[in-house]
Amino acid sequence: MGRYALQRLLGVIPLLFVVSVLVFMFLHLIPGDPARLIAGQDATLEEIMGIRQQLGLDLPLWKQYVHYMSNLLSGDLGNSIQSGLAVTDMLMSRVMPTLWLTFLSMAWALLIGLLIGVVSAVYRNRWPDYVGTLAAISGMSVPGFWLGLVLIQIFSVELGWFPTGGVDTWKSYILPSITLGMGIMSMLARYSRSSMLETLREDYIRTGRAKGMREYVVIGRHALRNSLIQVVTVAGLQFGFLLGGSVMVETVFSIPGLGRLLVDSILFRDYTVIQALLLIFATQFILINLIVDLLYGVLNPKIRYSS
Amino acid sequence: MTQHLLEVQGLETEFARGGGSVKAVAGVDFHIQKGEVLGLVGESGCGKSVTSLSIMRLLKDTPGKISAGSVRFEGTDLVKLPEKEMRRIRGNDLAMIFQEPMTSLNPVLRIGLQLAEPIMMHLGYGRKKAREHAIHMLRLVGIPRAEELVDDYPHQLSGGMRQRVMIAMAMSCHPKLLIADEPTTALDVTIQAQILDLMKSLKEEQDMGMLLITHDLGVVAELCDRVVVMYAGRVVEEASVHELFANPRHPYTRGLIHSVPKLRQKVRRLESIKGNVPDLSQMPHGCKFAPRCEFVMEQCLAEEPRLLPVEGLEERKSRCWLTQQENAEGGESA
16 A cells, blocks of 8 residues: 555645646736736836846746746746735635535535435335435525525525525534535435445445345445445546636635635736646546546555556 | 254245246256255256255346245245345355356455455444455465465456355355355366365364355266256256265266266267257156156156165165166065
8 A cells, every 4th residue: 555655645645736837827828918918008117127026037948947946946926917815825814714615515525425325226226226316406506606695594584594605603504505515415325326326336235235145234245345446536637627616616605715816816917926826636637536546546456466 | 853954945046937937847846955065967957057046035136936836944934034144154054165166256455345345244343354254265265375365356366266256255154055056067177176176174174064056067076965857847867976086876867977088098089968958848758867767667757756766775775766666576575
């Protein structure tokens, strides 16, 4: 396992390098002169030159990259064009709400999704399966922004159980996590159902029963772990989409997270902030894939031992 | 009358198919005595595996169910037993090994745990004692380095080794009856012989009955005391292993025996039984073997013969009009 994990970890390094190059190139890929864009339409040439120098745009490209990387590695992501604040500080204050939101959404989506999937598979073509299928398909079909607004209307405005937005208490996270996790939960429910059904047809499940094992042991120990191998892949991919979903949910629930920051900085063409966020989202994707790979190893001895 | 270890009577197993149902097992009778090896022989699709799964009541997750008959194991009818009590018998007094050693072990669990499961469950051993017993069982089935192998995963083992593990698992709670469903079919010929030898010696040591399901007559000759031949979900012939090879009565059995290639005989083509096993939903009306039988008579197409004793011989039965004619002639001349 140690060797397998090390291999995976080392494999991430070239990927991170490519990401850093692409994100660095972002400023140069914008059509036109970024300095001119940043300075605005009625800026003087002097102002533009000043910005160019300030951003180091007058240096050769490779020097700019080295500069960018050394700053990056020392935690300096530049300053916001709009506010002039250090981007690193801006991110630090925004990262926790987003992390909490994605983590909570994923946690309940995994838990409930798996539960629905397993129960549906075990009671295939009986009423628990129909109820589970109905729940999953409804969850999949409901658009997130609509669900968010409906939840606010019912539970915040009418019943007053939860705040309508912000991140003041733990209660603030409940409705946004439900909204954000719903689609993934449904997806996982469907996926774990089909994966579980497939596993339940395997020969070793019959062996388990032929040994006289209790049904919950057969399902919990023998079937679940095998079908998790497939579910983990989907969960990992979905986790990536959570990041996109958080942009919408953070807007609906006015959560001061990274998603909102992205929306705001795009509106204000705050390129340094957008650049930093791109880097964070890409890195996050890579990390999640790394975790999925490591989980494969934990779940499947064949992968662990063949490396 | 002495009680048989296993007595199957009138067993019928139906499978739901396209709104209706078909009988994969249509009234099967046989018995096994203590310490006896009964071979259950027939082509693929004749219902022999379904028979074994019906005895074990392992039809869950298949569309099949037992629709009639009884399976008496030491006098208890397994068909009527509540699932909870059935579970106490499975893997304990009544164990089973399967055809596919490559897929019959759980790929994500260590061998030791998979072996220990029935031991802890049925013998009530603790974790440590169960592990020791598992290692002991692995040694018993001739696995070298057993104490290391318990911590391996199935994919680290060859097919022959895995089948040994399956045998160790089945034997671990000292079953009174072992059902072996094509235990050597998926293995190399050299490994087949090893596994057969192993099963033979274990069976003698433990004085256990065995139901050996196979389509390989070589395996039958090697291991079995008596043989039941199945065709289209029915028993067509029953005989001692010696009688079966020396004097097969049913044309189907003759066909099976003739289709085994012989070393000394030079032939251009291998012998085979013409035609295929009929589809379960399109069974011929009379004798189910009639469309493929070279001795077919009018009577065969009109009415299905019953499984009747062959005159003058004990535990010798055949389901053929010819046998009944011979019986009648034998009766007249006597």
